[in-house]
Amino acid sequence: MLQIYNTLSRSKQVFKPIVPGKVKMYVCGMTVYDFCHIGHARVMIVFDMVVRWLRASGYEVLYVRNITDIDDKIINRAIENGEPISVLTNRFIDAMHADSDELGLMHPDQEPRATDYIAQMQGMIGRLIENELAYQANDGDVNFAVRLLPRYGQLSGKSLDELHAGERVAVGDGKRDPLDFVLWKSAKAEEPADTRWKSPWGEGRPGWHIECSAMSCDLLGEHFDIHGGGADLQFPHHENEIAQSEGALYGKDRKEDDVPFVNYWMHNGHIRVNEEKMSKSLGNFFLIRDVLKSFDPEVLRFFMLKAHYRSPINYSDAQLEEARSGLGRLYTALAQAPKAQSINLDPHNPWAKRFADAMNDDFNTPEAIAVLFDLASEVNRAQGDEKQLLANTMKALGASLNFLQRDPTAFLQAGSKDQDGLSPAQIEERIAARVAAKQAKDFAQADLIRKALLEQGIVLEDKPGGLTEWRRA
Known part of the structure; x- marks a missing residue:
């Protein structure tokens, strides 16, 4: 409910x-x-x-x-x-x-x-x-007479007297009371023609x-x-x-x-931003398009929903990097079951029930995301059909929040949009050199290549059959 x-x-x-x-x-x-x-x-x-x-x-x-x-x-x-x-x-x-x-x-x-x-x-x-x-x-504006509505203040919980004490109004602006607010603004002579409409109260705008x-x-x-x-x-x-x-x-x-x-x-x-309210006057605001030059859109969504919607969020690149790492952990689990798909879940499924209980509690996305992390841990431990079923469940629940619907490998290898590090082709070239070193039994050189890649944020995972997969840390 x-x-x-x-x-x-x-x-x-x-x-x-x-x-x-x-x-x-x-x-x-x-x-x-x-x-x-x-x-x-x-x-x-x-x-x-x-x-x-x-x-x-x-x-x-x-x-x-x-x-x-x-x-x-x-x-x-x-x-x-x-x-x-x-x-x-x-x-x-x-x-x-x-x-x-x-x-x-x-x-x-x-x-x-x-x-x-x-x-x-x-x-x-x-x-x-x-x-x-x-x-x-007198100035032509049409104003709402706040004091004539006794129930004004019900949403903010402020009384008219409290509001009046904090109000200031310019002398001669035509209001009967400082609390009154404008409904129709009378047009000014210097304003362009496309900013005014005819009305019973003269030309103006809402x-x-x-x-x-x-x-x-x-x-x-x-x-x-x-x-x-x-x-x-x-x-x-x-x-x-x-x-x-x-x-x-x-x-x-x-x-x-x-x-x-x-x-x-x-x-x-x-x-x-740095524990101050974001505002243009402080010069500490960030455009969406600028943030998305450095961070994947899904990372920004994940960052926003890791906190409860009613809570304030402190924004920083470090916080977004933490969100990228957390989302990467979820995709890393899904990468173990590459055929995972969003399935229709039985509402009595214990994972689905925990997730729904969280979301039905005033859209508690932090708790819902915690369910996804618990599922990821289970996917990492499980084997065979159970691993696939858990991954399917994880992807289905993630869909409710618009997460985890991409190819896991593509996400894990994407990194930042403006990343200055190694390109996928360069990484594959180094992996091939490491494979050649291992085949020549030069394990010291193979370890050096792995270490050098890790220092540049590239994690290698050796798989059965001699395959090596990589992801950005």
Whole structure:
């Protein structure tokens, strides 16, 4: 029975979909003005894992992840580059898809762009004004009146007074209260024509928060199962989504028996670099495409899922090397049973049960991966048909996490993409020289060749019949 940690209730809850057997899930996606970094990779990898496990568990999943293609950062970058908004955003959407494909991730079932949902956003803003939860300020912006919604703060657990104490607002910005947030931004004279749309409140563009409310409600309905995103979005973005969506639907007073906007809120932990939060301002962020120049995509996925999705991760090359070594241990076990294939496992299989118990405990991938390591140890000890069966089990379970589906030898010999060490041809040449030395009974020379290869990260394994296999350490 699947349990999910619900940020809204601050507890694990048994997952009960609104419609039996079906799951509707929305995840906050990227703002496309630059290449994706490893923080984006974590969101993509985590919720790819969630969707895969839900589908492996028999659910029919509708997975929606939005694209923010209108935003202050996008406008500023387009002006800097001297190019239209659509040219900028299309370029980085293509780059995002290329990164996702390189990582071996599924595309969402729906990937709505904010600029295609302006009418839906305006409709929601209109309902909020009718429900007296929004107002047009002197500067032309339309703002949400936070203090008029008594339940505001339910996701973050912060009271209005606590939030007010930490707020600062520029003098003359038109807000009635520092906590109020913008729904519709009035166009500025200096802004390009492709950054504004006509509306009942004058030309302008949507605020960031209203985008996700409008797109999720349009594609999934006003009540759906799971909403996900990074921990940094919990407040204020997701808090504001709840306020807007439920405010538009129910007005100021949602009754006890009124269904919530979303049943389960999921948030993945931050990426840290040398124990500091990754941020562009600190200059310690890494682009996905740069990381993948040095590390196999499966290694990056493995690194991300070795930690529980809610835990912070400390990123470093050393951590990725450790992940590469760990994944290599699993592939080394599979290499002993080269005909291993993903089979349909009996749910009562003890390995499958342990794995499912881990995944059903709030997607506990570290414990699920521990099952794979235990299986690898058993594969190493087993013989004959038992070895093959255990390897098949290992590969089948790995498929649930998008691991261990490649030819083991190919993975073990691949190494880093930009590796400066020996090429496969050079390695085979040295192995042939070692074979010749052994045939000439020059065992000292054969040992020297083995030692020299090991110093360059190449491990040799002598097999029956005089064969020698190699892998990168």
